[in-house]
Amino acid sequence: MRRRSKRREKRGVYLLPNLLTAASLLCGFYALVASWKGEFVHAAVAILLAGLFDGIDGKVARLTHSASRFGTEFDSLADLVSFGVAPAMLAYSWILHPYGRWGWLAAFLYVICGALRLARFNVRATAAEMRHFSGLPTPAAAYGIATTVLLSQRLGIPIEEKGLFLSILLYLLAFLMVSNFPYPSFKDLELLRRRPFSTLVTGILIMVVVIAEPQITLFLCSWAYVTLGPLKRVRIMRQEKLVKERELG
Secondary structure (H helix, E strand, O other): OHHHHHHHHHHOOOHHHHHHHHHHHHHHHHHHHHHHOOOHHHHHHHHHHHHHHHHHHHHHHHHOOOOOHHHHHHHHHHHHHHHHHHHHHHHHHHHHHHHOHHHHHHHHHHHHHHHHHHHHHHHOOOHHHHHEEEOOOHHHHHHHHHHHHHHHHHHOOOHHHOHHHHHHHHHHHHHHHOOOOEEEOOOOOOOOOOOOHHHHHHHHHHHHHHHHOHHHHHHHHHHHHHHHHHHHHHHHHHHHHHHHHHHHO
């Protein structure tokens, strides 16, 4: 009887982290439905919520020692829907559909680059990759699109003025996802440990700013992270150049 129960436990799946992953997938699917219905703000918010659940499920799996191969694959499939297909559908339904073939091709390029980014991450899942991502993570790219939609709605920018701009953003995000630019993962950030009092004050101030102007704050934070990769690569290249000059000098 004990042997049978052990086999059943091994065949089962961990409930809590996979439920959080399912919640992320649900938000991504709802974003697709909302985009199709023209409810673009709802779709953008759903993508942001999907990113929240996606960040929590990994933390929960590590804290409860419930990480598994099934969870990894399930999370990757959910990410493709929530941060690949859903943002592309949002961008296409919101502004790109009048551009015909070029519009949906731009959206498809974003999806395929997101799929390639996820596949590359799965085969390169090393300790170094956990500390620094190679290429822009798909949730960050999705946040770039979602926060752009929210900011545009907040400022009331006319829709006819955003088509070319959003197309450029899609191409940029697609390129960054499959690039080798280093991005911090923040997975080694321990929130349960003791921190200086100033850290708590800073966190409270950030919360106040987000609550006061959520669209503007989230947009700035999302795109600040997007620019980290290229800026970090430039800094590394400068450091390497200085080292070579010192060796030659």
